Amino acid sequence: MRMYDIIAKKKHGEKLTDEEFDFFINGYINDEIPEYQVSALLMAIYFQGLSREETVALTHKVMHSGDVIDLSDIEGIKVDKHSSGGVGDTTTLVLAPLVSSCGVPVAKMSGRGLGHTGGTLDKLEAIEGFNIHLKIDEFVNQVNKNKVSVIGQTKNIAPADKKLYALRDVTATVDNIGLIAASIMSKKLAAGSDKIVLDVKVGSGAFVKELDGAIELAQEMVNIGTDMGRETVAIITSMEQPLGYAIGNANEVREAIDVLKGQGPDDLRDLCVKFASTMVHLGGGADSFEAAKEMVLENLSNGKALEKMVEFVTAQGGNKENILNPDTLPTSDIVREIKADKTGYIKAIQSDDIGIAAMILGAGRETMDDVLDMGAGIYFNKKIGDYVEAGEVLGTLMTNKAEKIDEAIQMTLDALEYSETEVAKSQLIKAKVTCDGVEKY
Amino acid sequence: MRMYDIIAKKKHGEKLTDEEFDFFINGYINDEIPEYQVSALLMAIYFQGLSREETVALTHKVMHSGDVIDLSDIEGIKVDKHSSGGVGDTTTLVLAPLVSSCGVPVAKMSGRGLGHTGGTLDKLEAIEGFNIHLKIDEFVNQVNKNKVSVIGQTKNIAPADKKLYALRDVTATVDNIGLIAASIMSKKLAAGSDKIVLDVKVGSGAFVKELDGAIELAQEMVNIGTDMGRETVAIITSMEQPLGYAIGNANEVREAIDVLKGQGPDDLRDLCVKFASTMVHLGGGADSFEAAKEMVLENLSNGKALEKMVEFVTAQGGNKENILNPDTLPTSDIVREIKADKTGYIKAIQSDDIGIAAMILGAGRETMDDVLDMGAGIYFNKKIGDYVEAGEVLGTLMTNKAEKIDEAIQMTLDALEYSETEVAKSQLIKAKVTCDGVEKY
Numbered sequence: 001m002r003m004y005d006i007i008a009k010k011k012h013g014e015k016l017t018d019e020e021f022d023f024f025i026n027g028y029i030n031d032e033i034p035e036y037q038v039s040a041l042l043m044a045i046y047f048q049g050l051s052r053e054e055t056v057a058l059t060h061k062v063m064h065s066g067d068v069i070d071l072s073d074i075e076g077i078k079v080d081k082h083s084s085g086g087v088g089d090t091t092t093l094v095l096a097p098l099v100s101s102c103g104v105p106v107a108k109m110s111g112r113g114l115g116h117t118g119g120t121l122d123k124l125e126a127i128e129g130f131n132i133h134l135k136i137d138e139f140v141n142q143v144n145k146n147k148v149s150v151i152g153q154t155k156n157i158a159p160a161d162k163k164l165y166a167l168r169d170v171t172a173t174v175d176n177i178g179l180i181a182a183s184i185m186s187k188k189l190a191a192g193s194d195k196i197v198l199d200v201k202v203g204s205g206a207f208v209k210e211l212d213g214a215i216e217l218a219q220e221m222v223n224i225g226t227d228m229g230r231e232t233v234a235i236i237t238s239m240e241q242p243l244g245y246a247i248g249n250a251n252e253v254r255e256a257i258d259v260l261k262g263q264g265p266d267d268l269r270d271l272c273v274k275f276a277s278t279m280v281h282l283g284g285g286a287d288s289f290e291a292a293k294e295m296v297l298e299n300l301s302n303g304k305a306l307e308k309m310v311e312f313v314t315a316q317g318g319n320k321e322n323i324l325n326p327d328t329l330p331t332s333d334i335v336r337e338i339k340a341d342k343t344g345y346i347k348a349i350q351s352d353d354i355g356i357a358a359m360i361l362g363a364g365r366e367t368m369d370d371v372l373d374m375g376a377g378i379y380f381n382k383k384i385g386d387y388v389e390a391g392e393v394l395g396t397l398m399t400n401k402a403e404k405i406d407e408a409i410q411m412t413l414d415a416l417e418y419s420e421t422e423v424a425k426s427q428l429i430k431a432k433v434t435c436d437g438v439e440k441y
Numbered sequence: 442m443r444m445y446d447i448i449a450k451k452k453h454g455e456k457l458t459d460e461e462f463d464f465f466i467n468g469y470i471n472d473e474i475p476e477y478q479v480s481a482l483l484m485a486i487y488f489q490g491l492s493r494e495e496t497v498a499l500t501h502k503v504m505h506s507g508d509v510i511d512l513s514d515i516e517g518i519k520v521d522k523h524s525s526g527g528v529g530d531t532t533t534l535v536l537a538p539l540v541s542s543c544g545v546p547v548a549k550m551s552g553r554g555l556g557h558t559g560g561t562l563d564k565l566e567a568i569e570g571f572n573i574h575l576k577i578d579e580f581v582n583q584v585n586k587n588k589v590s591v592i593g594q595t596k597n598i599a600p601a602d603k604k605l606y607a608l609r610d611v612t613a614t615v616d617n618i619g620l621i622a623a624s625i626m627s628k629k630l631a632a633g634s635d636k637i638v639l640d641v642k643v644g645s646g647a648f649v650k651e652l653d654g655a656i657e658l659a660q661e662m663v664n665i666g667t668d669m670g671r672e673t674v675a676i677i678t679s680m681e682q683p684l685g686y687a688i689g690n691a692n693e694v695r696e697a698i699d700v701l702k703g704q705g706p707d708d709l710r711d712l713c714v715k716f717a718s719t720m721v722h723l724g725g726g727a728d729s730f731e732a733a734k735e736m737v738l739e740n741l742s743n744g745k746a747l748e749k750m751v752e753f754v755t756a757q758g759g760n761k762e763n764i765l766n767p768d769t770l771p772t773s774d775i776v777r778e779i780k781a782d783k784t785g786y787i788k789a790i791q792s793d794d795i796g797i798a799a800m801i802l803g804a805g806r807e808t809m810d811d812v813l814d815m816g817a818g819i820y821f822n823k824k825i826g827d828y829v830e831a832g833e834v835l836g837t838l839m840t841n842k843a844e845k846i847d848e849a850i851q852m853t854l855d856a857l858e859y860s861e862t863e864v865a866k867s868q869l870i871k872a873k874v875t876c877d878g879v880e881k882y
Contacts, residue, residue: 036476
């Protein structure tokens, strides 16, 4: 078998076989196939696409290029959740205790963040003493005992995906639905859960701008999960503006605690209820989505979700005082109000720019060596459709870097677009995709 | 400027600018742009194509990536000829003295061969003492004095083309009309002649299988020449079977001498007359193609073409006895007849396979380090449409490698396809393409 023939075959629009994907991924991982042949194949795939069978075959090879986690010692149905991320995406901090409080085990591996704010791991480390470095058997024991644990991802999950993604990133071959779906699903499948719920973002702040494209991507991923025997549900949600109000590590922990108390911003709470209910239903905690939702709402109002958060944090060495009294979470020395420089209805928000403003204040990493300032960040209290008067307070920033304040404020103000006439509020949850079809809301 | 953006632009079907081609070719030559980005761009070009302006811009950059030869010290209009090559293509050996005998200067740089037989340089070296290593000023003087010289190509003609071609060859990106045209024309334009005649091969033994594809390729090249101020004419000729009878270095010199005497195989002679007449006309040696053709035919029959061959060979240090008495050219020790194993009309000939049979007998190089056996080769005397009886002599082989004879005979016989019913002779010269349009014959 020769890589040349595999490239030529795909270039001419033919389907690649299981054996060809095996040869390609193995050869690439072992440095036997040069990157210039791989990038030529990736570009040919961009133009010719991958069939459902090919996408599954590629996902399977990439998934097995490294460790595949065995969670079979955990009792019950393990449901994992994946989000394409975004500014202020605090959902895992809410979902882990919330789903667990409904009796469904949550065994989650998370990553650190690069860019606007930290990843879930970074946010958890804003809690004093929280230990994300459990061994797999400790992790399994923890989930069996408390029904919830979140730890750092092992380095060797889908190494072929890391290598392929780095190459796609510099050869303009990221934006192919099959390659994106295989990349996400190979990692999720290697993480070992029984069922998967995907949060597919759509809109100006997301990779996919239009609903049709998001549905197509969701279907690809649901197909892969289905074909590999892991029930997968995708929920398509809007990414037109930051989720919730809080951006920054301690800020987002505080906001998650608010939601677990049944409070917090409407959009973040609605999203968490939708995902938690879906996960509880899939995980067998309730017979229907409606019954699951009832249980979820109940646990948000009766204190059980927050109780589970305290139990979860304590079990992993974290200081429960940080949860019971969020004022004890890290803060930054300087707090400054952000005031509007214009009057009008907010028409659009460049979420990424507000995320970058939070980053330069210390909330995110520009390079993997940067040290996070856990207390730094932004509370941005306005949403699309809100009417704002020039001089009105839009939010607050926290930082220890006085020299960055002016730049961060300017970036935040520049991220806003105004309209003189009223603007409709945008719908947060757009559609659900399962192996049975698409349901638009 | 970033290579990433250039790839993305072409991927989305946009046109690249002069500056972008400059950045790409310069960066690639200087190892500042990695091969994995170049191969991604090449694959994007395969799918999105190049416009006429883009092809010219690419050709210009590749041409100027190395030496550009200045032939302005040679009096008269210099006409160069390029052939996509093929088995038994002896035309340069005939055309150089023939065109020169009509008063039009021939200043030609040629290459060595890899594969079935040697290149023009190798064939010339079958002549005892022939020196292909002239300096540029000696070369110019020679052409001014004798109206003809053929020397080895300098190493630094279009180095970007060498690097690009090697990459295309392993990434399945050779077969794009724009890239092929730019590759050929960049080298021809750097070689410094005023006008160019192209022999574009079509058919089973050529890169382009169909006449339409050959016309398209020819038009691309004519357009490049036109846009860069060098009149270019392309003649499309059939490559369904070896040209002439002789394959091998000394064999092809003998056959060229036959043609220069007005004899030799019909197909080789017809082709040489067509190209020589076109070159003489373009070079100002005659007012019309018809007048040029009359002069060419005259010089083949009155001995002037052969006389010029003797003069040309002598001027470059070659032994004129080899020309006057071709029996003095190198021979091999073993001569063996090749007899038909079947009866019928010859329907198809896999030229490449007969070429490879000649190569293993010693006529060609498998690697650039192989030493040629100048006397080795094959005379294959049959053409498509000929009726053959099993046991009849199809040709002769010459070699010093007794152990290769059986294999070479078997390869030659296996290269033939027979029909029980009569087969039409194939037409050799198919079409002419100029900046004014296409003329089919």
